[in-house]
Amino acid sequence: MLKQTEGSRAVAEAVALCRPEVICAYPISPQTHIVEALGEQVKSGALVNCEFINVESEFAAMSVAIGASAAGARAYTATASQGLLFMAEAVFNAAGLGLPIVMTVANRAIGAPINIWNDHTDAMSQRDCGWIQLFAENNQEALDLHIQAFRLAEELSVPVMVCMDGFILTHAYERVDMPTQEQVDTYLPPYAPRQILDPAEPVSIGAMVGPEAFMEVRYLAHAKQMQAIELIPGYAEEFRGVFGRDSGGLIHTYRADDAETIVVALGSVLGTVKDTVDEMRERGISIGVLGIACFRPWPLLAVRAVLAGAKRVVVLEKSLAVGLGGIVSANVETSLAANTCELYAVIAGLGGRPITRASLHRVFGEAIAGKLAHLSFLDLDHTIVDRVLAREQQTRRSGPIAEAVLRDIAAVSGLRAKDQT
Amino acid sequence: MFQIRVHGRGGQGVVTAAELLSIAAFDEGRHAQAFPSFGSERTGAPVVAYCRIDDKEIRLREPIMQPDALIIQDPTLLHQVDVFAGLVAEGYILINTTRTFAALGVGEFVKSFHAERLCTVPASELAMKHIGRPLPNAALLGGFAAVSGRIAIESVELAIRQKFPEKVAAGNCAAARAAYDHVKREIAESVHA
Numbered sequence: 001m002l003k004q005t006e007g008s009r010a011v012a013e014a015v016a017l018c019r020p021e022v023i024c025a026y027p028i029s030p031q032t033h034i035v036e037a038l039g040e041q042v043k044s045g046a047l048v049n050c051e052f053i054n055v056e057s058e059f060a061a062m063s064v065a066i067g068a069s070a071a072g073a074r075a076y077t078a079t080a081s082q083g084l085l086f087m088a089e090a091v092f093n094a095a096g097l098g099l100p101i102v103m104t105v106a107n108r109a110i111g112a113p114i115n116i117w118n119d120h121t122d123a124m125s126q127r128d129c130g131w132i133q134l135f136a137e138n139n140q141e142a143l144d145l146h147i148q149a150f151r152l153a154e155e156l157s158v159p160v161m162v163c164m165d166g167f168i169l170t171h172a173y174e175r176v177d178m179p180t181q182e183q184v185d186t187y188l189p190p191y192a193p194r195q196i197l198d199p200a201e202p203v204s205i206g207a208m209v210g211p212e213a214f215m216e217v218r219y220l221a222h223a224k225q226m227q228a229i230e231l232i233p234g235y236a237e238e239f240r241g242v243f244g245r246d247s248g249g250l251i252h253t254y255r256a257d258d259a260e261t262i263v264v265a266l267g268s269v270l271g272t273v274k275d276t277v278d279e280m281r282e283r284g285i286s287i288g289v290l291g292i293a294c295f296r297p298w299p300l301l302a303v304r305a306v307l308a309g310a311k312r313v314v315v316l317e318k319s320l321a322v323g324l325g326g327i328v329s330a331n332v333e334t335s336l337a338a339n340t341c342e343l344y345a346v347i348a349g350l351g352g353r354p355i356t357r358a359s360l361h362r363v364f365g366e367a368i369a370g371k372l373a374h375l376s377f378l379d380l381d382h383t384i385v386d387r388v389l390a391r392e393q394q395t396r397r398s399g400p401i402a403e404a405v406l407r408d409i410a411a412v413s414g415l416r417a418k419d420q421t
Numbered sequence: 422m423f424q425i426r427v428h429g430r431g432g433q434g435v436v437t438a439a440e441l442l443s444i445a446a447f448d449e450g451r452h453a454q455a456f457p458s459f460g461s462e463r464t465g466a467p468v469v470a471y472c473r474i475d476d477k478e479i480r481l482r483e484p485i486m487q488p489d490a491l492i493i494q495d496p497t498l499l500h501q502v503d504v505f506a507g508l509v510a511e512g513y514i515l516i517n518t519t520r521t522f523a524a525l526g527v528g529e530f531v532k533s534f535h536a537e538r539l540c541t542v543p544a545s546e547l548a549m550k551h552i553g554r555p556l557p558n559a560a561l562l563g564g565f566a567a568v569s570g571r572i573a574i575e576s577v578e579l580a581i582r583q584k585f586p587e588k589v590a591a592g593n594c595a596a597a598r599a600a601y602d603h604v605k606r607e608i609a610e611s612v613h614a
Contacts, residue, residue: 004448006440167456167457171457173440174443175453269482270480271479271482275480355482356483357483
């Protein structure tokens with residue numbers, strides 16, 4: 001049924017349709033509305049056979065999810081930002097133990113400096129923890145991916161993170177097509193655990209593994225993710241059969257078939273990128289888009305196939321590997337193989353800075369003209385940065401950087417306002 | 422695509438206004454996207470929310486920088502925040518006030534816009550009368566329906582009833598309808614004047 005609703009509530013409804021049996025909830029913006037809405041459903045009786053557990057921290061949220069999953073329950077939680085970091089040890093454990101927990105990450109920056117806005121730093125910090133990571137482009141895909149996530153997680157016995165842009169998607173009201181319970185039941189069979197803590201047939205889960213076997217267990221975790229690469233396209237295909245729309249899969253392409261320039265991105269910014277690409281196509285520029293729907297496992301061959309004919313690739317990414325540059329672009333590079341095209345990493349939208357069509361036109365234009373640095377920062381205010389660097393040259397006790405930047409921005413905008421009057 | 426930017430203060434239902442507008446547009450079979458200017462909103466702090474309406478899927482995620490319409494829920498923002506930034510030449514302005522554009526000190530500024538697209542409505546007063554609290558958002562949406570013709574007042578009322586429980590909805594619908602009638606009268610009077 002079509003409805004106009006908030007992204008968080010849409011996801012909550014979809015999760016409820018997946019019949020979770022344990023939901024662990026600890027509030028942190030911007031995911032709070034999701035677990036709030038699920039809590040309402042459990043309380044009202046709309047969601048039955050489900051234990052809603054208010055835990056005392058994110059570390060507890062993931063720990064309880066691990067316990068619930070090991071006991072054979074379909075377990076769900078949601079988090080963001082510092083919350084994901086706080087549960088990090090348990091996040092690795094969930095993957096290492098092979099427990100098919102599904103978790104929403106409402107993507108948000110990581111401090112310091114304190115920042116509650118959107119970027120992908122939180123999810124990227126856990127990219128190698130052994131979870132499958134799916135990224136939603138819009139709220140329809142966000143809710144659809146949760147349904148696919150439970151299917152994939154439980155088939156492989158691997159946890160799945162569904163990443164959706166905090167605020168930009170979680171707090172946006174837009175049209176979604178909410179599936180029926182019947183559709184979800186058709187697509188998602190009841191959970192049949194590969195391992196279960198059952199008093200009738202006792203086993204232990206979580207063995208100490210020494211050097212004689214650790215490599216093998218880790219290799220099997222990698223093998224599971226390679227199996228996911230094989231399964232994900234089929235699950236998206238089957239999803240289309242039941243629900244009648246394209247959602248998920250490994251990658252999405254847009255006007256990329258003959259494109260000389262291909263923009264690679266993930267998450268909600270793909271919408272703005274597509275609108276920009278349409279405008280550039282109208283001007284006769286050969287440009288297209290590759291959206292990464294599944295970031296872990298990395299769809300090496302699918303990305304390679306799309307980029308095979310490109311002259312240049314611009315990776316637009318909402319996270320920064322400090323000391324290296326782009327994270328997504330480093331992954332894209334592994335897919336390029338013999339392709340000697342130019343690869344540009346553009347770091348954008350950190351800490352919630354808007355990514356506008358105007359800026360995208362400029363940066364894509366610079367890439368096409370060969371004037372773009374291989375690593376660049378979209379809309380970075382160089383005046384401010386240079387001021388801070390200069391001050392650090394002059395003064396030993398230059399003080400905290402974030403405070404200095406805020407002061408300089410206020411001073412510069414004051415000067416600019418004065419210029420105008 | 423038609424883009425609306427709502428300015429107000431934390432606690433005035435600014436975000437709810439944009440959401441209601443998107444529901445009203447959806448009820449008319451259109452695509453709509455509403456989202457707040459995210460921040461750590463506090464009661465009384467300036468808040469902005471956005472709504473886009475189109476006949477096709479809306480993919481764009483940037484903030485609205487060239488609005489087709491401005492809804493200003495608190496006139497004290499006029500000299501504090503650059504509320505008019507980017508408003509298109511054909512744009513609409515609706516302000517919650519009992520005063521005129523000239524009395525608010527923006528008479529000169531708005532001269533370049535179409536006079537029939539500039540409108541004021543005493544939304545807080547109407548809200549006090551019909552809801553019992555100075556929450557001007559629903560009334561302003563009624564006023565917006567009247568001045569812009571971009572959305573039917575019936576759709577605004579339907580959206581209010583979909584979002585709020587019955588008792589809250591009734592007062593807000595009454596405030597929206599009263600504001601709609603007020604603006605319609607204002608337009609009729611200016612045509613005859």
